[in-house]
Amino acid sequence: MPKINKYVDIDTVEREAKKDFIDRHSPFITVEGSAKKGKILSVIVKMGNEYTHPDDFDHYIESISLFNGETKLAGASFISGTLGNEKSNTQVTFNIRPMGKRLKLVAHAYCTKHGIWESTPLEIAVAQ
Numbered sequence: 001m002p003k004i005n006k007y008v009d010i011d012t013v014e015r016e017a018k019k020d021f022i023d024r025h026s027p028f029i030t031v032e033g034s035a036k037k038g039k040i041l042s043v044i045v046k047m048g049n050e051y052t053h054p055d056d057f058d059h060y061i062e063s064i065s066l067f068n069g070e071t072k073l074a075g076a077s078f079i080s081g082t083l084g085n086e087k088s089n090t091q092v093t094f095n096i097r098p099m100g101k102r103l104k105l106v107a108h109a110y111c112t113k114h115g116i117w118e119s120t121p122l123e124i125a126v127a128q
Contacts, residue, residue, distance in 0.1 A: 004108070029120075031122070047089050067107070076092040
């Protein structure tokens with residue numbers, strides 16, 4: 001089983017280089033609107049909040065996956081150069097249909113150089 005790196009609040013980190021490293025590899029989840037049972041909900045996963053990630057042939061974000069607890073809901077794969085070989089914040093929107101009472105959303109992202117990174121879980125109540 002590969003090691004999964006988890007986000008650490010960069011405000012608690014002293015070294016700027018460490019803040020950059022943690023932030024640019026961490027997926028951040030935002031949700032557009034409110035969750036309603038059986039209705040489409042747009043979930044945005046963005047890599048990095050304050051820092052951008054490289055898009056080099058040997059160092060890029062290869063994939064982003066979205067989970068509800070341990071259940072995989074969606075995934076997106078990328079090829080090096082997709083973002084024009086520029087540093088940027090890889091971002092994807094997943095449209096999901098909540099069916100339960102709660103969502104516990106977690107995103108995983110795979111960096112080809114630094115492995116798997118996990119977001120902070122986002123718990124959402126689903127209106128019935």
